[in-house]
Amino acid sequence: MLSPYKLAMSSTTERMCCTECQQFISDDGDTHIHRHKFVRDPKGLRIFLRKMLHRRDLPHTNSLTSYEKSTLESIRNWEPTKQKRALLCGVTYNKQKYKLKGTNNDVISMRELLMSRFHFPSSSIRILAEMGSHPHPSKRNIQEALRWLVKDNQKGDSLVFYFSGHGLRQPDFFDDELDGFDETICPLDFRTAGMIIDNEINDTIVRPLKTGVKLHAIIDSCHSGTILDLPNVYSTKEDRWLDNHPPSGANKGTSGGHAISISACEDNQLAADTSAFSESGRQMEGAMTYTFKKALMEMTETRVTYASLLDSMHRDILAAKRKCFSLRGLFHRERLQEPQLSSSKVFDINDPFEL
Template sequence: MEVTSKYRRYKKGDLSPTNTTVHVCNACRNICSSHHQSGETKAPCRGCCCFLCNICNSALEHGKSRENCLVGSVKKIGSKLFKLDNSNKNGNFLGWSSSPSPSIAFPSSFPRRYNKRAVLCGVSYSTRKFRLKGTINDTNNMRELLIKNFKFPNQCIRVLTEQEQNVDLIPTKHNILESLRWLVKDCEAGDSLVFYFSGHGLQQPDFKEDEIDGFDETLCPVDFIKEGMISDNEINSTIVWPLKKGVTLHAIVDACHSGTILDLLHVYNYQSGIWEDNKPPSRDPIRKHTSGGLAICLSACEDNQMAADSAVFGGKGMNGVLTYLFTKTIREYPRGITYRGLLAKMHEEIKKINRNRSFSYRILHRKIIAQDPLLSSSERFDVSTTIFTL
């Protein structure tokens, strides 16, 4: 049995912190990271000529100034960062080009209109040291649940994994964002939309002052080292803003630091049983609401926690803890379960797993599941009486 943090590479043995440090370019204020021994690193940034910003989150938005660009050292993000390697110096992954492809080869409309649509992303990072082994199982599990339990048409589910033959369905940053635009395009009242992600998640400093804890949450596409991460602000503007009245979006995110990954205004405190405000502290108005629709997010853990892949559940291979417990609970309650009941079952299962492990095993291996599934929403609702449905 092994539990592997999605914030660490999958390999039994060395799980010590890396020497990867996050930096801010003084000229354009964008974020990048690099390996270094000590002290500050100086380099020009990408719009200012810097190789470091190849892994910056907003490389395409860099300033044009090429003068006086220094990259100053900033505090390390979270408790650990990925070990990066140079095994693919041209920035490609498994032979795919990281440059934007033409429009994705997937129907934007159908002979008849369906009111259910889903995007499922499972990122394994298979050529990297921080690869994950449970994400394909997670994605297959979610797809089966949507079809069998929630009657999603197969042709209305777009799956992005590294196993796809169509290069437009590889989970690159470009392809994921294109798929998210497809998900909400021309949405109408009565539509049920689902975004699912299994992979790595990170945090980065928030310079827009729209985060209570001072950090933006991010998702890592397969090419994030070259093209950058997908921030919670990007996700919010892409799939939350367009939601019209009568449209419901559910996001299920099995990644580290994913608590407020959709930047929704209300976070449910499971312990106290109340909704808490997640309003940005910035004085300038920052849009975080829908256009009348409802957005709900179920995250693997809180913003300051790390999610896990685990083999503790038995069966074949690894599974994300959130995905496994979520799908298991839904199948056990075919007549429906409330949002509160769903959270309660997942919390109980995690405590049960940790209790059943011997004290000596926990001391020697330090492999307990330390994550609290979190619910957030664009609107408050009664979680004790509202039945979970997609």
């Protein structure tokens, strides 16, 4: 395989081209590429090559040698390097009566986990939060960032959407929900701009997923069980996948990719923001986020599966409830917070968990 910028363009001459400025390069190609901060982008290169084949000063493919044809064909079919991209949203609702104290800590924890355990580059992680210089998690900013997350997704991509904040429910008027309620996430400005409902999230980040792309949504909020509206929900009690297809018959699947959601609780449950897991007893964090990270960091020497991850999270939340008064007070009103797994397609939950 030739390097991404060297192509045999005729039987007598080896030409070089730059995908940054779309110009042919002189013999001093390395200097040119360095000056343009050349990025080896296979997808952009394929598009560029197709354009080049229609230029009048280049021979038509029929006049190329068999070697040149095979070279061009191999580059057209070149599999892109696996790309990782993540969107992390933490909403504290600062200066409001329903303020959450642990969401900033949640975002910091998730960023550290993605970088240390799953090798996400820091440049591929976008954060919306009420801290530092990060853009605020307003409705408009979250909507724009969700589109960014799946933009131009291609085979081999691993995408992550993380949300820590309030979640609510509202009546479903389109017969899309088995329980009659749409689930929502609450942006910082949800009182004025409105909530983001599961139908919109599905349309934005589930439907566009192409074959070979995997999306994991990790949602730490109340009523978040089916927040992505995925058609399959796993029941740990029955040890099987349950059908969650909408009664309306609407398509809630992908465009060939795989979407998986791990939520803090079932649709009719509440999720805790607590200090129960802090050694000092003061640092607030989401119970789901803490137990999710703890399970993955403790099982570094063992094979982590979706099943073992859910089991570990459940055990840690149950143990925290027994010792923490605030969690007991929360859960007497609703059933114990039970992490929920849903998916765009049925798969073996004993498969390894990887982002």
